[in-house]
Amino acid sequence: MAYLFTYHQVMARFLDFWCSFKFRETSHSFTHFQNEDYLGSQHHQPGLIPMGRSGIRIQHCFNILGIERSRDNKGWELRQTAAYHSYDLIEGRALWVVLKGDNTMRRRLETTTEESIKKGDAPLQSVHASFAQTLTDHLLIMQWCVENWESYAEGLERKYASLSGVADHAPVDDLADDIAIIKQHEKVDITPGSPLKQQTSGLEKSPESPGFARRLSMKVTGLSTVTQVEPPPRKVEHVRMEGLVQFDELQSLSSLAKSLGEAVSAITQNRRVLAQIREYYRELVNSEGFKRHVPKSTMKLCKQAASEFAMKIGRLEDDLANYEGNLKTILHGVERTETMYNGILQYQSMRTAKYFAESSEKSTEIMKGWTQEMHEKTMSMHVITVFTLIFLPGTFVATIFSSGIISFGQDGGPGFGSAMGAWKVRLAALKLFASVLYISQGPVTY
Structure with missing residues (x-):
């Protein structure tokens, strides 16, 4: 490989793309475009003419990102394609070095070349025909980075729809109201001896009479038991507020947001590379170096081919922009759903804290009532004791004398x-x- 790169004078920066093809845990996620042109008179090398080269050439390398089905066909993976291209303006000869993890690009290039030959297009030996063919090859490679994004976005949108239903349609207020009702039911279940007061159609059902021991305790202490009102039925059955949002759903949303962010980043970088290539060829055909080495009879045809090339790249950029907008819309929806989920959790905590605060306040009021009642009973006992002490000596003396x-x-x-x-x-x-x-x-x- 070193010999081939040296023989064809491949630009050194292409080695960076070459080295990026290796085993990695995460997908490659960066794109670049680099060019080195040799269009000056000093770059002419007569010694290369026997090899079909003049030394006057344009060369550049780039890589783009695309989305493809995984090997097991169960998911999607972000993959890259890197390409090196050089074109001799004098001899009309082109060189391509395309790197990809499979034979997709090779098959496409071979098929396109064979079809071009079968159609009897202009001989590729002419500068105009070979130059136009290199632009077609560029489009063939760049077309790959536009494919499959629509299917990928639809899959992510379906996944998002399955996760956003709770945040969009769940009866959060009713479930929040059920928090207090559920707690009351649990309190009744753990205190089976507590008397209940049922309310049905506005009529109260009296609780069962307390036993003898309880009546005796009530008479001795003077304290009455607290009658619990049977809690009303829940507004939403079979679902609880705490079961509305599961942590694995938050993890799925986070993973979905990550995938969407990576996809948006890949499309943005692809658009940048395509725009750089389009601008590069627009400036190339209008440069003095290009005009110096291309015959005037061919110049107009080359400019026309470059103009059509730029127009087709613009269409690819528009397609990528549409996919990017769709993915960003889904990403904004995922972020909104995450915010809604966090809001539901905060609302749940707030309503639970409110219930316990109200319960604590009620318990405090009950304890205050019991304390006041105990204080009153204690004062009564003190009065009885004082009068007993006053009359006890007289009673004792009267008993002695009688x-x-x-x-x-x-x-x-x-x-x-x-x-x-x-x-x-x-x-x-x-x-x-x-x-x-x-x-x-x-x-x-x-």
């Missing part, structure tokens, strides 16, 4: 006035009272 342990008067008389007499204490009764009092208090330990 029991007959201590008596006044004589012979059981009323004991008033002068007949009151002295106190009489019944020691046996007093001992019995002291024994009962001691037993009821229990032994005192220190």
Whole structure:
């Protein structure tokens, strides 16, 4: 290969394109156009005439990107084609070196050349015919970078449509309202002993009467239980807000956006290379070097061929621009859907936080009510205790005197006035009272 490149004086910059064809994990994604022309009088080399070359030549190299089916035919892959071209303006001889990973370009060039010969076109030995043929070969190579983009864009659009339905049509507000309803149902499920109050057609269904233990607890504590209202039915069945957006869908959207970005970049670079080649030939046929070496009789035909060539390249650029616009539209839709998905997740977090904040506020209000009720009951107990302490000594004394342990008067008389007499204490009764009092208090330990 080094010998062939040296023999044909291939420009050194083409080696950069040559070296880009290697095993790689990701597709090659850059395009370039380089040219080196030798049209000055000093570039004429008489020693090359026996080899059919004069040394007066134009040469350039470029690469373009295209989309093709993968080897397993299950997806698409971004691939490149690189080409080197030189053309001798004196001898009318052209050289092509085309690099591609398969035989697509070789078959196309061979088929086109054979068809041109069969049609009996102008002899390729003439400068005009050979120059026009090189332009046709350029178009044949450049046509490849315009193919398959429509099918590729349609596939990406179908994939995007399958991912954007949730963001475009999901009842997000209804699902957000169901967050509180679902939480209430879960709370009822984990507290089966809580009384429920059902509301049907405006009529309340009384809860079942609490058991004896619960009634006794309510009487002792003075606290009433909280009656839970049965939650209303969900607005959207079988779907939850947290299940609306799955992480694998976000990953698929990200992968789709990456593929679209790569496709847009490839088309943009192809358009740039095509525009550079079009501008290059437009300037070439009007340059002094080209006029110096091309006969005037042929100049007009070469300019006409270059004009038609530029027009055809413009059509290819328009096709690429249409595909680029379509892909950008899909890309904007993917970015919008990603924004919608992120908005749904944020809205879900906001509504969930709102529910818990409201639940916390309700719980706080309930606790405040219980605290106030406990405070009132405690004050009542304090009042009862004070009055008990006030009346307890009198009750104790009245009990002592009414029991007959201590008596006044004589012979059981009323004991008033002068007949009151002295106190009489019944020691046996007093001992019995002291024994009962001691037993009821229990032994005192220190």
